[in-house]
Amino acid sequence: MGWRFDAPLVSLTDDAQNKAAKELWARESLGGIKEDNNRLPRPVIWLLALTILTAFLITAPLWGQRPQAAIYQEYVALMDDPQVQSIADPNGKVEYIVNAVKSKGSKYEALQERHPVEWDDLMLIKDQVIELERKGVDLEEYTIIGPWVTLANFEGEKKPDGSTIRKQPHWDKGYTIDVFYVIYFCVAVVIAVKRLPEFSWVPTHAGH
Amino acid sequence: MLKYLFAKNEDIPPGTTAIFFGFSSIIWFVIGTGIGSFNAAKLAFPDFVTGYEYFAFGKMRQVHVLAVILGWISMAFAMAMTYITPALGNTRLWSEKLGVWNVLIWNVGLSLALTLLWMGISSGREYSDIIWPIDLAIIFGVLFPLGANVWMTIVTRRTQGIYTTNWFFGTGIFMVIIVFLVGNSPEFFNLTGLSEAYMTWWFAHNVLGLWITPVAAAIAYYTVPKVTGNPLYSHRIGHLHFWSVVIFYSTPAAHHLMSAPLPEWLKSFASVEGVLILVPAIAFVSNLLLTMTGKWHMFVENVEIKFTITGVLLAIPLNMQGGFQQTRAINWYIHGTGWIVAHAHLALLGFSTFLEGAAVYYGIQTLLRRKLYSLTLANFHFWFLLIGFCTYWISMTIAGLIQGAGKIYEVPYIDVVIAEHPYMIARWVGGTMVFTGNVVWLYNMWMTARVGTEIPVGRLPHELAYER
Known part of the structure; x- marks a missing residue:
């Protein structure tokens, strides 16, 4: 093992081990099969890099989540406001509510933009949201599915009181382990491949 | 076969084990897809064969699944291993006698195991349905003897190097033994609850990921360079493929249980690894397709290449689906629906079956030194298999999306059943086409063995395919 x-x-x-490997490569017949020494094509390297990046991005809870009930809590609170009541057009009511919440500033602004609603939608969930507020539950753990406000289909870690967290984490130790796992893998494969004769060397397949 | 069981090893002709495994695999494929077609008919036509306990769907489903996995796929693997491993080492199989006994015990044992399942004697866990005494018999009576033959053939090879295919063969049989030992631990040690659920899906995931996927890929690494005469495009990419299978396929079992109360970090870890399954897939597909350079006409003309490259191409949708369907963003919608059934068939009936089919076609012709009896029947088999599979896959994918919508929006169950009925009929049509193609295949290979034109010394079967 010369390094x-x-x-x-x-x-x-x-050099000595590379020379021996090249001679063996050219000389040996593996049941009539030949092998070339081509490098991974550059587009494929980019594709692999994109795959690794995608693996982290798509599994983090950025995409495809149903709206949490919490993001409409401020909307529901404004539904009985006299100024909203005075607007006849349902679209106008929603526009007023959305602008009012936006001007005050909401921590859910990005999610509210991603999950727009109509007046009829708000009418369907209004009583359910108020009922849940009365119970004092965390509305981030409830999602809107069609006309229903339901406990999220998500089972996280246990809280101190024994109940289950229903919110998806944006980061946890699983992702941290993955980061190291991928790094170890890449280093190990690079070492394995760089132990071969350099890719610019083309085997002659003599004797096959 | 009986005369070889008690013959001296050196008196048994080379390739005997592989030929027995090859024909056994085709027969199990006919049986497995026949039962599959019957089961699909029960789903398409609810009044079809009712009132008999032993023909109930609940008893026949797992018989179909395990006949196909342990009969067709695994025996086709055994066939490929017992003729390709020695060929790549320029040697003979370590022990033909052990191989012949292996074939006998495998067939008898599988018949017994499936009979017990049919009688309802089951562990009750999907994919690892077989009860633990039979699991132990599979490990020590079936897998270990096969492994011993493969490992010892590699050890006693007459080459210095070991070709990529044999890395996968040697490792695949080792890994599947570990999968059977660990994956069945809920039964061995009476584990229940989450431990049982996790180990059940660790088994199911890794039977696919550490046995079927890598061994099927290994076959393609042999078939394409051998039949086209082209060198494998890259030994280096072979390294990337091999190590990424071992690393990324072995870890994501928890992605089968994304809504279960497993530790959330374990699901996050598994989900990232699940997407990274695309790494070996990209390596495998790019290496094989680049090996085809200059020989693409064989994709149309040559039966073995047609099967192999179709399998390689099906690895693309397979891994795209597999990588992304397990993420939280998508899994909530398609979990527990026909989408998953479609995906499982894409893996087993699409990707892997086409690769194994090529190995069995090529192996039987090479070992018997006989030209294929009928190229027309082989093409009939290919197209019935491909069209039947696609019909099944597409119809079940659509049915799965309907079920997903029904599940999320709480549509009454009977309405979902009615909505997916046309797709259940399409599923039965597709499955029956596959079964029909396989019956034709069995006939074609039987006739090849009996009356196929002898291949002259120094020629290979695919070189003679178009000569009369």
Whole structure:
């Protein structure tokens, strides 16, 4: 096992071992099968990098979540406001509510923009949201499914009181483990591949 | 077969084990898809064969699944291993005698296991339905002898290097033994609850990920360079593929249980790894398709390449689905629906079956030194398999999306059943086409063995395919 470290991205194997590997590669017949020494094509390298990036981005709870009831809490609170009541057009009512909440500033602003509602939608969930507020539950743990406000279909860690967290984490130790796992994998495969003769060497397949 | 069971090893002709495994696999494929077609008919036509306990869907479903996995797929793997491993090492199979006994015990044992399942004697866990004494018999009576033959053939090879296919074969059989030992631990140690659920899906995931996927891919690594005569495009990409299978396929079992009360970090970890299953898939597909350079005409003309490249191409939708359907954003919608059934068939009946089909076609012709009896029947088989599979896959995917919508919006169950009825009929039509194609295949291979034209010394079967 001869190693060299002066040009790690070219080869990790010393000249003598590279020479022996090339001779064996050219000489040996594996049941009539031949192998080339091509590098991974650049577009495929980019595709792999994109895959690794996507793996983290798509599994973090950025996309595809149903709206939490909490994001409409401020909307529901304004529904009985006299100024809203005085507007006849349902679209106008919603526009007024949305602008009022936006001008005050809401921590759910991005989610509210991602999940727009109509007056009829608000009418359907209004009583349910008020009832849940009365019970004092965390409305971030409730989602809107059609006309219903229901406990999210998500089972996280246990809270101190024994109940289950119903909110999806944006980061947890699973992702941290993954970061290291992917790094270890990439390093190990690069080492394995760089122990081979450099990709610019083309086997002759002599004797096949 | 009986005369070889007690013959001396050196008196058994090379390739005997592989030929027995090859024909056994086709017969199990006919049985497995026949039962599958019957089961699909019960779903399409609810009044079809009712009133008999042993023909109830609940008893026959797992017989179909395990006949296909342990009969067709695994025996086709055994066939490929017992002729490709020695060929790549320029040697003979370590022990043909052990191999012949392996075939006998496998067939008898599987018949017994499936009979027990049919009688309702089951562990009650999907994919690992077989009861633990039979699991132990599979490990020590079936898998370990096969492993011993493969490992010892690699050890006693006459080459210095080991070709990519044999890395996967040697490792695949080792890993599936571990999967059977660990994955059935809920039964061995009476584990219940979440531990049982997790181990059940660890088994189910890894039977696919550490046995069927890598071994099927290994076959393609042999078939494409062998039949086209092209060198494998890249030994380096083979490394990337092999290690990414071992690392990324072994970890995401929890993504089968995304709505279960498992630790959330475990699901996050598994979900990222689940997407990273695309890494080996990209490596595998790019390596094989680039190996085809200059030989794409064979995709149309040659039966083995037609099967193999179709399997390779099906790996793309398979891994795109598999990678993304398990994420939280998508899984909540399609979990527990026909979408998953469609995906499972894409893996087993699409991707892997086409690769194994090529191995069995090529192996039987090469070992018997006989030209295929009928190219027309082989093409009939290919198209019935492909069209039947696609019909099944597309119809079940649509049915799954309907079920997903019904589940989320709490549509009454009977309304969902009515909505998906046309797709259940399409499923039965597709499955029956696959079964019909396989009956034709069995006939074609039987006739190849009996009356196929002998292949002259020094020639390969695919070189003679178009010669009369």
